[in-house]
Amino acid sequence: xxxxxxxxxSVLLLGAxxxxxxxxLHGEPGGKTVKMKLLLPQGDATVTVDGKEVKxxxxxxxITATTAKDKDYVSVVAYWEPNNYTYIWRPRKVTAKDGExxxxxxxxxxxxKDDIKVRFVPTPQEFVDAMCKLAKVGPDDIxxxxxCGDGRLVITAVKKFGAKRGVxxxxxxxxxxxxxxxxxxxxxxxTVEFRVGDVLKIDDLKDATVVLLYMGxxxxxxxxxxxxxxxxxxxxxVSHRFLMGDDWPPDRSERVKAxxxxxxGYENEIHLWTIKKQK
Numbered sequence: 001x002x003x004x005x006x007x008x009x010s011v012l013l014l015g016a017x018x019x020x021x022x023x024x025l026h027g028e029p030g031g032k033t034v035k036m037k038l039l040l041p042q043g044d045a046t047v048t049v050d051g052k053e054v055k056x057x058x059x060x061x062x063i064t065a066t067t068a069k070d071k072d073y074v075s076v077v078a079y080w081e082p083n084n085y086t087y088i089w090r091p092r093k094v095t096a097k098d099g100e101x102x103x104x105x106x107x108x109x110x111x112x113k114d115d116i117k118v119r120f121v122p123t124p125q126e127f128v129d130a131m132c133k134l135a136k137v138g139p140d141d142i143x144x145x146x147x148c149g150d151g152r153l154v155i156t157a158v159k160k161f162g163a164k165r166g167v168x169x170x171x172x173x174x175x176x177x178x179x180x181x182x183x184x185x186x187x188x189x190x191t192v193e194f195r196v197g198d199v200l201k202i203d204d205l206k207d208a209t210v211v212l213l214y215m216g217x218x219x220x221x222x223x224x225x226x227x228x229x230x231x232x233x234x235x236x237x238v239s240h241r242f243l244m245g246d247d248w249p250p251d252r253s254e255r256v257k258a259x260x261x262x263x264x265g266y267e268n269e270i271h272l273w274t275i276k277k278q279k
Contacts, residue, residue, distance in 0.1 A: 030069040032096035039104045045080040078105040085119035086216040120149045124258035135210045135236040137161040144208040146199040147215045151179030168194040205230045214240040237273040
């Protein structure tokens, strides 16, 4: 991302010199002025207006921008990292109007979708086994791993726990290629499917009886209504570390500690939800 420095100005107000803490971004001559109060999820979030970064810090900021001459709005994007491997870009279209406009970035919008990317972090094998045990994976199960990474959850579910079929979905084509190679090496290429895709747009999730996750709170929140409305009664969802929000607490949680592999000594929780009958 190209970084553009914005100078903080000063103005004379009623004869007294005041330092202005707002950033002012100038568009083309003839544009409209937009004054905005931004409410941000984190104090270190980055804000851009029409692609140009506006310096600032704190969860509440006031900025003034000017639209392009032929437009009555500016495009504002907030970017932040809620943890060390989740990256969120949240867009808002802000129309110029009299007075100050409050723009709330703290919650997602149904109209303007977030762009969320998750850096691949492998799940320790002991967590994989524990997740399959918590879900009671068995020969009647079709197991989906959303954000499947290197494919180890799906491969373990089929090879070690005897699941009937496994499906892994990830947006990273390079990872999916490695997953397919691993499935072939494990002689599971007939019972395991890996494909490139957006986990929020899967059209065959209704086939799953078990869904395994290691995605992040933000994506879990987006997945929650999809899981609730799509999965059949009795289907199980297991998430490594991350929850589904206060309105859908897990049915059960267990603490797991890794003693070998990539992260010896790593300790965290896994969580189970069982889909109830729709009312």
